[in-house]
Amino acid sequence: MTRRLRDNVAALLADRGVEATVERTWARLVVHTPDPERAARTAADAPGVVWARPSTTRPADPDAVGDALAALARAAPPVDTYAVRARRVGDDDDHDFSSRDLEREGGRVVGAVTDASVDLEDPDRTYHVEVRDDRAHVAARSVAGPGGLPVGTQAPLVALVSGGHDSPVAAYEAMRRGSPIRPLYVSLGVYGGPDHEARAAATVDRLAGYAPNFDCRLRIVPGGGIAERLVADVGDTRMLSWRRALLRMAEVVVQRTDAVGIVTGEAIGQKSSQTAANLAVTDAAVDAPVHRPLLTRDKDVIVEQARAIDTYEDSSITVGCERLDPDTPATGATLDAVEAAEPDGLLADAAAAVDDLWIVDE
Numbered sequence: 001m002t003r004r005l006r007d008n009v010a011a012l013l014a015d016r017g018v019e020a021t022v023e024r025t026w027a028r029l030v031v032h033t034p035d036p037e038r039a040a041r042t043a044a045d046a047p048g049v050v051w052a053r054p055s056t057t058r059p060a061d062p063d064a065v066g067d068a069l070a071a072l073a074r075a076a077p078p079v080d081t082y083a084v085r086a087r088r089v090g091d092d093d094d095h096d097f098s099s100r101d102l103e104r105e106g107g108r109v110v111g112a113v114t115d116a117s118v119d120l121e122d123p124d125r126t127y128h129v130e131v132r133d134d135r136a137h138v139a140a141r142s143v144a145g146p147g148g149l150p151v152g153t154q155a156p157l158v159a160l161v162s163g164g165h166d167s168p169v170a171a172y173e174a175m176r177r178g179s180p181i182r183p184l185y186v187s188l189g190v191y192g193g194p195d196h197e198a199r200a201a202a203t204v205d206r207l208a209g210y211a212p213n214f215d216c217r218l219r220i221v222p223g224g225g226i227a228e229r230l231v232a233d234v235g236d237t238r239m240l241s242w243r244r245a246l247l248r249m250a251e252v253v254v255q256r257t258d259a260v261g262i263v264t265g266e267a268i269g270q271k272s273s274q275t276a277a278n279l280a281v282t283d284a285a286v287d288a289p290v291h292r293p294l295l296t297r298d299k300d301v302i303v304e305q306a307r308a309i310d311t312y313e314d315s316s317i318t319v320g321c322e323r324l325d326p327d328t329p330a331t332g333a334t335l336d337a338v339e340a341a342e343p344d345g346l347l348a349d350a351a352a353a354v355d356d357l358w359i360v361d362e
C-alpha cells in the first residue's frame, strides 16, 4: 500500500510540475521539496492520503523543535488560540523526552512569541510535531486529503461517464477506494452532439489528473443508431432500454479489459429510470456487477463533491440536444414489460457496437 501510494504521490507531483522526491518511511511518506506548501496541497489530492503537512525538518531535539515552532508562529497570520500536538515514534533509548514534554515546551514557546492563548479543545491553529527516530517534522497546518486507498490497490472498473454532475463523482469515488477507472462514454448521435461528448471528455480529464500514472483515457462507443431506434420504437420504457444498452456495452468492455465491474452515477429515485424498481430491471441486462457509489446520496451532496473534485464547472457546460426521454417515463416497470417493448436483439446490437469503440488519446 505505501509503495503504491509513494509512486502515486510522486507521479502526481511530477505531473503538476512540483519539484520533489518522495521517501517512504515506515508509516509515512516524506516529500523532500523546495516548495512544501504546494507539495502538500498536491499530495493531498492523491486518493489514500489522509493529510499532508507542509513541514520543516529539524533534528529530534526539544530546543530545535522549539526554534522551528517559534519561527512558524511568527510567520503565520495571527490567531486567537492554538494547540501543539506532538507524536514521538522510535526507541525510548533514542529520546530523553516524551511527546508530552514536546507539547508543553512547544506550547510555551509559541505563547512567548505570539499573543495567542492555548485551547486544547477547539484551537484556531494546531501545530504538529512528529518525531521519528532522529528527525522532527514541525508544521503549522495540515491539508486534509481524500482518505480512501491508493489508486491501483484494487482491480479496475469500467466507469460509465455521461459528463453530468453524477457520473464523474461516482467514478472518482471508485478511484478513491483504489480502483483505476476505464471511463466509457456512449455517444448519442443527434441526441447528444459534440458538446455532450466534450463535456464527458473534460470531466474525464479532471479525473485522470488525480492518478496520472494510470490509464484513464476516455473510451467512446457510438450509440446514436441505438438511440434513434429506441425513440422510433419504444414508449414509456425507452430510458430503461437505453440504460440496459449502456450497461451491456460497459459489460463487453469489462470482458475485453482487466476490469471487474461497472460504476454508474445513479442514485435511488433521482430520475424515473433510477427508481428502486427500475434499477432492478436495468441490472438484469448484465451479469457483471454494477456499482453505484452514489446510490443513497442526495443531489446537493453530490454537487458539493463535484465542486470539491473540480468537475462541477465542466459538468455544467450547456449541451443543447434533442430529447431522448419520453413524455411519460415508466417509474415502476417490470422486466417482462421492458423486454416486450424492447426492439429484438437490442442487447446484442449494443454489444456489437463496442467493436467500434475508440480511445481518446491526447
Ligand SMILES: Nc1ncnc2c1ncn2[C@@H]1O[C@H](COP(=O)(O)OP(=O)(O)OP(=O)(O)O)[C@@H](O)[C@H]1O
Binding pocket: 159, 160, 161, 162, 163, 164, 165, 166, 167, 168, 184, 185, 186, 187, 188, 246, 263, 264, 265, 266, 267, 270, 271, 273
Ligand atoms: N451517454 C452516456 N455515456 C456513458 N454513460 C452514461 C451515459 N448516459 C448515462 N450514463 C450513465 O448512466 C447513469 C444514469 O444516467 P442519467 O442521465 O439517467 O442520470 P444522471 O443521474 O443525470 O447522471 P449524470 O449526472 O452522470 O448524467 C449516469 O450516471 C452514467 O453513469
